[in-house]
Amino acid sequence: MDIVRQYLTLPDMEKTGVGLCAGGSLSPLLGALYLSPLDAAFNEMGEGILYRRYMDDFVILTKTRRQLRSAIKMVHQILAGLKQKVRQKKRFIGRTTAGFDFLGYHLHPHRRLRPSAESINRLLTRSRRLYERGASQARLWRYVCRWCSWLWGGVYGRVSRKGGVRKYCVLVAKELGMDVQIPLCIVL
Numbered sequence: 724m725d726i727v728r729q730y731l732t733l734p735d736m737e738k739t740g741v742g743l744c745a746g747g748s749l750s751p752l753l754g755a756l757y758l759s760p761l762d763a764a765f766n767e768m769g770e771g772i773l774y775r776r777y778m779d780d781f782v783i784l785t786k787t788r789r790q791l792r793s794a795i796k797m798v799h800q801i802l803a804g805l806k807q808k809v810r811q812k813k814r815f816i817g818r819t820t821a822g823f824d825f826l827g828y829h830l831h832p833h834r835r836l837r838p839s840a841e842s843i844n845r846l847l848t849r850s851r852r853l854y855e856r857g858a859s860q861a862r863l864w865r866y867v868c869r870w871c872s873w874l875w876g877g878v879y880g881r882v883s884r885k886g887g888v889r890k891y892c893v894l895v896a897k898e899l900g901m902d903v904q905i906p907l908c909i910v911l
Contacts (some may be wrong), residue, residue, distance in 0.1 A: 727753070754779045761801050768794070782825050791816070827874075828882070835883040838874055843894070846870050850895045860901070867891050 727749065758779065765774035765783075772794055773784040783798070785791040795816070802808055815823050822831030824839035831837075838846075846867070853863055871888045896902070 751778050757805065760805065761798065764797055764801055765794075768797075777826060780826060784819065828878075836878060836881050837883050842874075846891065847895065847898045851899060854899050854901075863895060863899075864888075864892055867895055 755778070758776065758781075761781070762774075762776060765772070768774070771786045771790055773782075774794075775782050783791070783794050785794060798809065817823075819830075819832060822829055822834075824830070824841065827839055827842040828836040829839045850863055850866060853866060858866075868888055871891060875882050875884060
């Protein structure tokens, strides 16, 4: 309890005096405990509503508009009681026929998972930063390989592997204006 108490008294990164220190090792645990009333409320809901939460991100899928409205109302009530709110930037409410982004993936009915546009942009931004700092091509390709390991890891068989690592190495090389020289060991 003393460790948790010390952690909660640390200043947040933006020095606003509100919230937890971002990226702290206890944040996931405390977040899970803090949002447990939301989990409990959805466990009591009837059929036709699918609720999944990972850390502080959650998705709610319903069959009818009425179920969706009652779920949204409940989320706002519970979060208000916890003195929290849904970030407008990260929110998506609508039909899933065109797909939606969740946890760095683009989920689309009847298709394998793909990286979201935001995930691709982060890959390109971080690759550009490495390149600007003088990283070798081999270092860039190792970064892309690790990114692909994240992309494919944990959801084995559900993520599209079309094009493999090479696809993302070529994407990064084009973004950086580099000649594509991908070592054979990475392509395998």
